[in-house]
Amino acid sequence: MSISKARICIVDDDSLTLKVLDQLLQQAGHAVHSFQSVRQALEEIPSLQPDLILMDVHMQEMDGFEACHLLKENEQTKSIPLIFVTVMDQPQNIVRGFEVGATDYITKPVQKLELLARINTQLNIFHYQRQLEEKNQRLEKLLDLMQSLYQMSLEINRELNCSKIMESTLQHIIELFHAENGLAARYEPQEKNLTIALSVPSGRYKIGKTLQLGEGPLGMAAQKKETIIQEGAQLTAEGTLADNSPTSNAAVISIPLLSSSQLLGVMCIQTDGTKPFEFQDLYIAEMFAVQASAAMENARLLTEVQRLATTDDLTGLYNRRALMEIAQLEFERFLRYGFPLSVLMFDIDKFKKLNDQWGHLIGDEVLKELGKLCKLSLRNVDILGRYGGEEFIALLPQTALADAQHTAERLRSIIDNYPFYCRDQCLHITISIGVVEAQSQDKSLDALLDRVDQAMYRAKAAGRNTVST
Numbered sequence: 001m002s003i004s005k006a007r008i009c010i011v012d013d014d015s016l017t018l019k020v021l022d023q024l025l026q027q028a029g030h031a032v033h034s035f036q037s038v039r040q041a042l043e044e045i046p047s048l049q050p051d052l053i054l055m056d057v058h059m060q061e062m063d064g065f066e067a068c069h070l071l072k073e074n075e076q077t078k079s080i081p082l083i084f085v086t087v088m089d090q091p092q093n094i095v096r097g098f099e100v101g102a103t104d105y106i107t108k109p110v111q112k113l114e115l116l117a118r119i120n121t122q123l124n125i126f127h128y129q130r131q132l133e134e135k136n137q138r139l140e141k142l143l144d145l146m147q148s149l150y151q152m153s154l155e156i157n158r159e160l161n162c163s164k165i166m167e168s169t170l171q172h173i174i175e176l177f178h179a180e181n182g183l184a185a186r187y188e189p190q191e192k193n194l195t196i197a198l199s200v201p202s203g204r205y206k207i208g209k210t211l212q213l214g215e216g217p218l219g220m221a222a223q224k225k226e227t228i229i230q231e232g233a234q235l236t237a238e239g240t241l242a243d244n245s246p247t248s249n250a251a252v253i254s255i256p257l258l259s260s261s262q263l264l265g266v267m268c269i270q271t272d273g274t275k276p277f278e279f280q281d282l283y284i285a286e287m288f289a290v291q292a293s294a295a296m297e298n299a300r301l302l303t304e305v306q307r308l309a310t311t312d313d314l315t316g317l318y319n320r321r322a323l324m325e326i327a328q329l330e331f332e333r334f335l336r337y338g339f340p341l342s343v344l345m346f347d348i349d350k351f352k353k354l355n356d357q358w359g360h361l362i363g364d365e366v367l368k369e370l371g372k373l374c375k376l377s378l379r380n381v382d383i384l385g386r387y388g389g390e391e392f393i394a395l396l397p398q399t400a401l402a403d404a405q406h407t408a409e410r411l412r413s414i415i416d417n418y419p420f421y422c423r424d425q426c427l428h429i430t431i432s433i434g435v436v437e438a439q440s441q442d443k444s445l446d447a448l449l450d451r452v453d454q455a456m457y458r459a460k461a462a463g464r465n466t467v468s469t
Contacts, residue, residue: 249273315371323385342404
């Protein structure tokens with residue numbers, strides 16, 4: 001608002017005074033609305049939203065005190081400054097004027113320069129008050145947004161599932177923009193494309209649909225690694241732009257998920273255009289994406305650390321510590337519920353001789369190939385790990401001894417007939433397998449493992465490349 005050109009309403013039932021004040025204020029460059037009727041003024045001022053009101057006190061329809069009181073009770077007009085301009089100069093009237101909400105009180109006859117000076121003072125105060133209110137509103141909104149960001153950070157930093165991190169972040173961004181819907185796509189580094197992984201609401205977008213880099217708003221955001229805003233646009237179920245957008249005020253906002261410039265995915269929302277978004281909204285949305293990217297990378301790293309902590313670095317199977325933890329759980333399940341549990345223990349026959357003849361590097365290659373072959377030969381529910389050296393253990397849940405023997409024999413035969421090619425050498429490898437089923441007399445896991453260990457040595461004593469119980 002320019003102080004030199006403000007909207008001012010004058011309320012006075014004296015036509016001469018009204019005319020004099022109207023001319024004075026117009027000459028000063030202000031836009032003036034004059035009312036000789038108090039009731040008409042009360043009806044029209046809320047929609048006019050003037051910057052200042054000049055009002056007489058003594059009027060026929062209603063006195064100025066009551067009119068001021070009504071204006072101050074109205075949410076639309078309570079903050080508009082009001083100056084009484086009146087002949088009523090008694091102290092009690094001046095006091096009452098301020099009590100009902102006036103910001104100034106001027107008695108007639110009025111000096112023109114004094115009136116203009118007081119008007120400008122009130123306009124300046126009102127102007128700065130409005131600026132302060134707007135700043136406070138922006139700060140309150142920013143505080144709410146920062147609180148939302150903090151809450152989202154608490155949610156996702158406890159989460160190790162990247163899909164749930166993306167879902168939580170997308171929901172926050174949809175709420176931030178009051179958007180109609182949204183979707184999230186995961187970046188596939190091997191294929192170098194995007195796969196739609198999340199739709200809000202469910203069913204709005206096609207889960208599993210692939211998008212190439214540069215294809216549609218998501219592909220563009222992924223390719224450029226920056227936020228893309230497309231106003232007047234509408235998304236199809238495939239995550240591309242519709243040919244004809246039914247809502248011109250709608251917008252599509254696509255925000256990439258980046259970790260150290262590495263693309264992880266893209267968030268995309270569809271707004272309906274009913275609520276224009278502000279720069280700070282976009283800034284906070286990008287902060288949401290930064291937090292989500294960091295949480296996803298942390299989840300990936302923690303998952304990798306957990307994998308390394310439980311994985312044998314040579315064979316890729318469970319290491320001994322992880323294998324024993326799982327075995328203990330399976331054994332406790334057997335003790336509690338009585339479900340059958342069988343255990344296979346096997347090692348490579350004459351492995352020391354193989355190492356001595358071909359070297360430890362060839363021996364390591366044999367162990368890796370053996371681990372892969374055994375994993376492929378067992379069920380998904382079976383647990384396979386490297387027990388130590390060339391020894392392996394397979395836990396077979398829900399498997400009785402007869403079926404376990406059949407599995408062990410099949411495994412032994414596969415290994416016996418498999419050509420192990422290691423550095424241009426084709427080696428013949430055999431294994432000796434011990435098989436036992438958990439029994440009620442096994443009071444501990446160690447007792448069960450001791451029995452299967454003895455069974456394996458009986459297989460070796462029987463000539464190797466055999467199965468023994």
